Amino acid sequence: MTNELRWNPILGEWIIVAAKREKRPWRPNYCPFCPGSEETGEGWRVLVLPNRYPALRVDAEVASSSKDIYCVKPGYGYCEVVIETPMHEGDLCDLSLEHLKEVIDAFSQRYVELGRDPKIKYVFEFRNKGAAIGVSLHHPHSQIYALPFIPPRVKRELDNSRKFYKENGRCLFCRILELEYESKSRILYENADFTVFLPFFAMWPYEVHVYPRRHVQNLPMLTEEERYSLADALKVITKAYNMLFDMNLPYIMAVHQSPTDGGEYKYYHLHIEFYPPNRDANKLKYAAGIEWGAGVFTYDGLPEERAMQLKKAVNKALNDLKKKEGYKALGAMVQS
Ligand code: UDP
Ligand code: ZN
Ligand code: ZN
Ligand code: FE
Numbered sequence: 001m002t003n004e005l006r007w008n009p010i011l012g013e014w015i016i017v018a019a020k021r022e023k024r025p026w027r028p029n030y031c032p033f034c035p036g037s038e039e040t041g042e043g044w045r046v047l048v049l050p051n052r053y054p055a056l057r058v059d060a061e062v063a064s065s066s067k068d069i070y071c072v073k074p075g076y077g078y079c080e081v082v083i084e085t086p087m088h089e090g091d092l093c094d095l096s097l098e099h100l101k102e103v104i105d106a107f108s109q110r111y112v113e114l115g116r117d118p119k120i121k122y123v124f125e126f127r128n129k130g131a132a133i134g135v136s137l138h139h140p141h142s143q144i145y146a147l148p149f150i151p152p153r154v155k156r157e158l159d160n161s162r163k164f165y166k167e168n169g170r171c172l173f174c175r176i177l178e179l180e181y182e183s184k185s186r187i188l189y190e191n192a193d194f195t196v197f198l199p200f201f202a203m204w205p206y207e208v209h210v211y212p213r214r215h216v217q218n219l220p221m222l223t224e225e226e227r228y229s230l231a232d233a234l235k236v237i238t239k240a241y242n243m244l245f246d247m248n249l250p251y252i253m254a255v256h257q258s259p260t261d262g263g264e265y266k267y268y269h270l271h272i273e274f275y276p277p278n279r280d281a282n283k284l285k286y287a288a289g290i291e292w293g294a295g296v297f298t299y300d301g302l303p304e305e306r307a308m309q310l311k312k313a314v315n316k317a318l319n320d321l322k323k324k325e326g327y328k329a330l331g332a333m334v335q336s
Contacts, residue, residue, distance in 0.1 A: 001019055001020045001057075001061060002017065002018065002019040002020075002061060002062065002063040002075075003016070003017070003018050003019075003020075003054070003055065003056055003057050003060035003061065003062075003074065003075030003076075004016075004017045004060065004061075004062040004063060004064065004072055004073065004074060004075050005017070005072065005073040005074070005075050005148070005149075006064075006070070006071070006072055007069075007070070007071035007072070007073075009069040009070070009071070012152075013152050014073075014149055016055045016056060016075050017063075017075065018053075018054070018055040018056070018075060019063070020053055020054075021053045021054075021055055023053060024052070024053035024136055025136065025137070026136050027136060027137070027138070028137075031088055031137070031138075031139050032052075032137070032139075033081070033083045033088075033137060033139035033141060034086070034088055034139060035086045039052070040083065044083075044086070045085070045086070045099060045102060046082065046083070046084055046085070046099070046102045046103050046106050047082075047083040048080055048081070048082050048083075048106055048110060048144075049080065049081050049083065050078070050079070050080055050081075051079035051080055051081050051143070054078070054079035055075065055077075055079050055145065056075045056076060056077030056078060056079055056145065056146070056147070056148075057075065057076070057077070057078075057079075058076060058077075058078070060074035060075040060076050060077075061074070062074055062075075073148075076119055076148045077119075077120065077145065077146045077147050077148050078114050078117075078120070078144070078145075078146040079143070079144065079145055079146075080110060080114075080143070080144040080146075081141050081142070081143055081144075082103065082106055082107070082110075082125075082141060082142040082143070082144065083139065083140075083141050084103050084140045084141055084142060085099065085140050087140070088138075088139050089138070089140075090140050091129065091140065091238050091239075091242060091248070092127075092140075092234050092235060092238040093234075093235050093236075093238040093239035093242065093317075093321070094140075095235070097228060097231050097232060097235065097327070100231035100234060100235055101227050101228055101230075101231040103142070103231075104219065104222075104227050104230055104231055104234075105227065107125050107142070107144075107219055107255065108218075108219035108220045108222070108227075110123065110125070110144050111123045111125065111218060111219055111220060111257060111260070112220050114144065114146035114260070115146070115260030116260075117146070118262075119148050120146045120147065120148060120260055121147060121148055121149050121150050121259055121260060121261040122146075122147045122149065122150045122151060122154065122259045122260060122261070123144065123145075123146050123147075123257070123260055124144070124145045124146075124147060124151060124154075124254075124255070125142060125143070125144050125254075125255040125257075126142060126143055126145075126252065126253060126254045126255065127141075127142040127143070127251075127252070127253035128143070128252055128253075129249075129250050129251050129252075129253070130248065130249070130250020130251065131250065132250040132277050132278070132284055133250045133251070133252055133277065142253075150259050150261065154256060154259070157256065157268070158259070158265070158268060160172065161173065161267050161268055161269070162267050164267070165266075165267035171215055171267060171268075171269050172267075172269070173211060173215075173268075173269030173271060174215055174269060176199070176200075176211075177195060177211055177213065179200070180195070180197050180199070180200070181195075183200075184334060184335070184336050185304045185307060185308075185336045186198045186199065186200065186303060186304060186307040187307075187334040188208065188237070188240070188307065188310050188311055188314050188333065188334065189233065189236050189237065189240075189314050189331055189332070189333055189334060190331050190332070190334055191229045191232050191233060191329070191330040191331025191332075192225075192229055192330065192331065193212055193213055193214065193225070193226045193229035193230070194210055194211065194212055194213065194226075194229050194230055194232075194233040194331075195210070195211050195213060196208060196209070196210050196233050196236070196237050197209055197211075197307075198303055198306060198307040198310060199303075200303065202299060202303045202306075203275070203297040203299065204275040204276060204277065204285060204297075205276070205278065205279050205285055205299070205300065205301065205306055206241070206244065206249075206274075206276045206278065206306055206310060207273065207274065207275050207276075208237055208273070208274040208310070209271055209272070209273050209274075210230070210233050210234065210237065210271060210272040210273075210274075211269065211270075211271045212226060212230070212269075212270055212271075214226070215269055216269070216270050217257065217258035217265050217266070217268050217269065217270055218257035218258050218270055219255070219257060219270065221270070222270075228330070229330060229331075230272075232329060232330040232331060233331070234272070235321070235327075235329075236314060236317055236318065236321070236329055236331070237274065237314070238251075239317035239320065239321055240310060240313040240314040240316070240317040241274075241276060241313070242317075243313040243316040243317045243320065244309065244310065244313040245278070245280065245281035246281075247281055249276050249278060250276060250277060250278070251274050251275060251276040251277075252274070252275045252276075253272060253273070253274050254272070254273045254274075254275070255270075255272050256270065256271050256272070256273065257270050258270075279300060285300070308336070311333055311334070311335075311336070314333045315333050318332075318333065
């Protein structure tokens with residue numbers, strides 16, 4: 001089975017080439033993630049399994065060889081799935097606070113465990129939701145890619161926050177939080193430890209970032225209490241997303257933590273980003289010509305206006321969570 005990394009010498013980026021992934025089931029009738037299946041068994045609430053069709057593996061074999069500027073390396077690494085609940089349907093907001101905190105603990109543990117492998121430079125944890133995002137399985141789950149390199153998007157964040165730290169003696173993300181608090185117009189929700197906002201520089205229409213207010217670099221650094229606060233923030237924002245257009249909103253959730261390559265990343269700041277593709281209930285924004293072809297995002301409308309819509313959705317979400325499941329949120333919507 002081929003799992004290799006091919007270097008794009010023009011962009012300076014790795015591409016993961018994995019032959020077996022083509023064979024993964026595409027929205028099958030049976031659910032491999034429901035309890036009682038061959039792999040899942042019974043008696044769990046959150047289950048981490050190796051991905052059966054991994055893009056990366058420790059016994060990776062290459063099919064081609066390096067030639068000149070065409071560089072090839074084994075696709076070394078780990079791919080795992082985090083099955084978040086035995087329930088076949090739902091979103092993060094449908095999990096209890098306790099349960100959602102267990103998911104965060106699983107992310108945290110896997111980050112530590114996989115990051116221990118000296119060949120793993122970055123543990124990337126993410127969640128794909130919805131057909132529009134292209135999920136192959138609907139059962140609520142997240143994924144983990146333990147990579148032998150720092151992914152380029154995170155690399156750019158690291159480079160810019162390192163530079164900011166050098167020049168200003170402080171954290172770029174902490175500064176962003178301050179600026180968002182000065183304006184308040186884009187802050188959607190806050191609890192004791194986390195702030196949820198649509199950033200000034202959003203690329204996707206309803207992009208949302210979740211920042212811990214304490215300057216920490218990764219999930220393992222969060223206290224028990226902060227993990228509950230994070231669970232609360234995730235529960236409220238994913239609920240708000242589903243209230244926004246009164247439909248199940250698709251999204252990508254990406255966790256940005258410090259690399260696991262042994263370096264010092266004091267200047268970095270843990271955060272979670274959500275990118276829903278929708279512009280409204282029926283229209284999607286695509287990364288098309290200008291976005292994908294040139295790498296320049298256009299934002300249709302004003303971030304502050306969309307933030308206002310999201311604030312209303314947060315309000316609705318808080319009411320609905322209280323009414324339907326008696327959930328008392330740990331924080332509150334932020335008025336402009
Ligand atoms: N998968 C698995 N075991 C199975 C069936 C699927 O581990 O029995 C994996 C599959 O390889 C895929 C993931 O589950 O990576 C489902 O991921 P998702 O739908 O989020 O997106 P995909 O990775 O397919 O793009
Ligand atoms: Zn299922
Ligand atoms: Zn910071
Ligand atoms: Fe980020």
